[in-house]
Amino acid sequence: MKLLSAQQIHQWDAFTIMHEPVASIDLMERAAQSCTDWIIENNLHSKTIRIFCGKGNNGGDGLAIARQLIERGVNPSVFILEFGAKGTDDFQTNLNRLHPLTTEIYFLQSEDFFPEIQKEDLTIDALFGSGLNRPLTGLSASLVDHINNSGAEVIAIDVPSGMFIDKSSLGNRLIKATYTLTFQSLKLNFLLAENAVWFGYVEVLDIRLHHAFLQEIDADFNLLDKHFISRHLIDRKPFSHKGTFGHALLVAGNKGKMGAAVLAARSCLRTGVGLLTTFIPEEALSIMQTAVPEAMVLVRGENPDLDKYNTLGIGPGLGTADDAVSLLKTMLEKYSQPVVLDADALNIISGNKQLLKQVPQGSVLTPHPKEFDRLFGESPNDFERLQKAIDASKEYPLIIILKGHYSLVAHNGKGWFNTTGNAGMATGGTGDVLTGIITSLLAQKYTPFIAACIGVYVHGMAGDLALAYQSEESLLPSDIIEALGTAFNQLRS
Ligand SMILES: NC(=O)C1=CN([C@@H]2O[C@H](COP(=O)(O)OP(=O)(O)OC[C@H]3O[C@@H](n4cnc5c(N)ncnc54)[C@H](OP(=O)(O)O)[C@@H]3O)[C@@H](O)[C@H]2O)[C@@H](O)CC1
Ligand SMILES: [K+]
CATH class of the missing domain: 3.40.50.10260 (YjeF N-terminal domain)
Structure with missing residues (x-):
């Protein structure tokens, strides 16, 4: 619309x-x-x-x-x-x-x-x-x-x-x-x-x-609607196998922030990725293997063959310490397919602006307004921030999701607003869930723009569906993950 x-x-x-x-x-x-x-x-x-x-x-x-x-x-x-x-x-x-x-x-x-x-x-x-x-x-x-x-x-x-x-x-x-x-x-x-x-x-x-x-x-701006999202869902064919749906590498987590990595891993799996490997600190191995047995684990210090992966999701709970900075730099040097960058990955780039040019073409960035301001400069009002996101999507070959009550997907100088979601989702961890969802969609070979649109829509829709048994006060990111199944079913019906 x-x-x-x-x-x-x-x-x-x-x-x-x-x-x-x-x-x-x-x-x-x-x-x-x-x-x-x-x-x-x-x-x-x-x-x-x-x-x-x-x-x-x-x-x-x-x-x-x-x-x-x-x-x-x-x-x-x-x-x-x-x-x-x-x-x-x-x-x-x-x-x-x-x-x-x-x-x-x-x-x-x-x-x-x-x-x-x-x-x-x-x-x-x-x-x-x-x-x-x-x-x-x-x-x-x-x-x-x-x-x-x-x-x-x-x-x-x-x-x-x-x-x-x-x-x-x-x-x-x-x-x-x-x-x-x-x-x-x-x-x-x-x-x-x-x-x-x-x-x-x-x-x-x-x-x-x-x-x-x-x-x-x-029109410069559009509203995402259910029809548009449903139309772009790829059918899961009966003879498909786990390789059909891609392999994602989630680079996430650090001391005291493993919850973010777990949430992103679980939402990535619930969105249908074929295989997920998480790349986490060694001391968090048992946390991840216990909380998300479906995910494989590589520990930091290992040198993964990045070509094996259809996409990378980088950022949730990563921290911004030197080890995280050099990890992000290495990933951006070695990998050239579209990736998802969130949270601490964006904060690291804010402090090292030259990294922005190294982000692979077609990557999806998911800043909230403060992260956005740190990346692209402050704005005196919401309209100017919106315009900056649109301008940045022209200047860089990236998809920028400016998160908010109506998140904006900015791509190629145009903007699409998401209409799903509720105030209960304004809580820590919902962004990690979104990162996992979009990482999963990219691994399944959705184009980055469509992955971003489906990602924000289904994330908000799952948040809305979860209100059937939660309130806006009680809603947790895990509830959003649990409701993803119903959301996808409704989108396909
Ligand atoms: N499109 C639709 O779907 C339909 C629209 N419809 C209705 O029409 C409305 C739009 O009507 P509209 O164009 O006549 O303008 P409106 O807002 O009444 O302003 C009037 C004039 O005020 C003036 N003015 C401006 N700023 C000013 C200021 N600060 N202080 C003082 N004066 C100021 C300015 O004239 P100026 O002084 O610049 O010569 C302006 O022309 C729309 O909102 C909807 O309600 C429906 O009826 C049918 C379907
Ligand atoms: K009025």
Whole structure:
């Protein structure tokens, strides 16, 4: 699923108007109707409702919602923010349609006109939508403060006012929404942690924009979906044998950090690798052989023939001491197939940036935001970090997974967001599980990009499935590993 920029969203609107065809005012009516229906279905219409409108089409939506609520026996009051601009045509038409039905329409020319809002009221924010082109100031900003300070629940129409769709809103004056009803599809702004406190619960309302438009446009960002993942799973043929599914070498673990190696080994095996060898410190031999009897073990100091392996997974629990640094250097010098680099492997590279150039083409890096910043430099906000990940995927022939609530797979200058997973997964060890999964997929000869996509998706999906018998508090990385089987079964069904 493509994620569109603000400009593309306006083009989609125009495309639908031309090709359905539908009049612009009727498309607004449809959008407003989906909001009105949602408000009634969720039983929010019994509250005192105050609708705040700008004079663009977002405000037009607000006016249409007001009329539709009146037609359903609800009596909202409407407040129109006067900020000098002339209303759009559809705003004006809806204002004309509303006038005969109510006297509760007020124009806000200064703060003196702001209405009192009780905590128990419901406010609808239709001030600014995707047409926002600069941060809010003056009267608009004061109105946003007034609404936020009331403590009343807020439904933001399309986007919380003050929030940009496709650039950072950090430091902007923003409506703090309880719910955001956004039209047709998720947008980039809803995928970033820095915006999460402002948009509340997000519901995507289908307003039947023309699907043909999506085939025509090129999007920089996409959402991974189940269909895409299922389509790329390779069948396990009846006559296959363990050699068919590759041999992975997992370079992981150090004193006090063998748990990371064990988790990565177990998730690698549960993802279907044919053979797994772990390359661990000698003193941890019995830990690994006991915890993961399915894995073979080589101990550090031995000199493995790397050509035997279809891929390497390097990093979980490795540490960053000198022995780990020289081990990573040797691996990168000797091995030329795509590998997975995580955790301490990334931290070592941050301290030895020249190593980045030695990482084999097609390798998958899985940094969390802090690791990413150490590798590629700090960013003032989430949008810039995202852009840096995209830029790095152009500069280096690598796949970069920027981990987060919606992890981003950056490849060849484009980004794919993962949609599975939950807050319970924000705990130590889940990254090791992901490394094991992707290492396994690479060994099975998935292309690195597909391995990264399937990896993040199935990892999050297993985390979601594990919530059937765990809570977000109690979820452990081992539960994710246990649920991998169900996740793969569901993806193949
Ligand atoms: N596409 C769809 O799917 C559908 C979209 N629909 C709806 O249309 C909405 C988009 O409407 P829109 O384009 O008229 O823009 P909107 O956000 O109302 O802003 C209005 C004007 O405000 C101005 N302005 C900007 N920043 C400002 C600031 N800081 N302070 C003060 N003024 C500022 C700027 O004008 P300017 O001042 O730059 O001339 C801008 O043009 C969309 O979110 C959705 O609700 C549905 O009805 C149908 C289906
Ligand atoms: K809004």
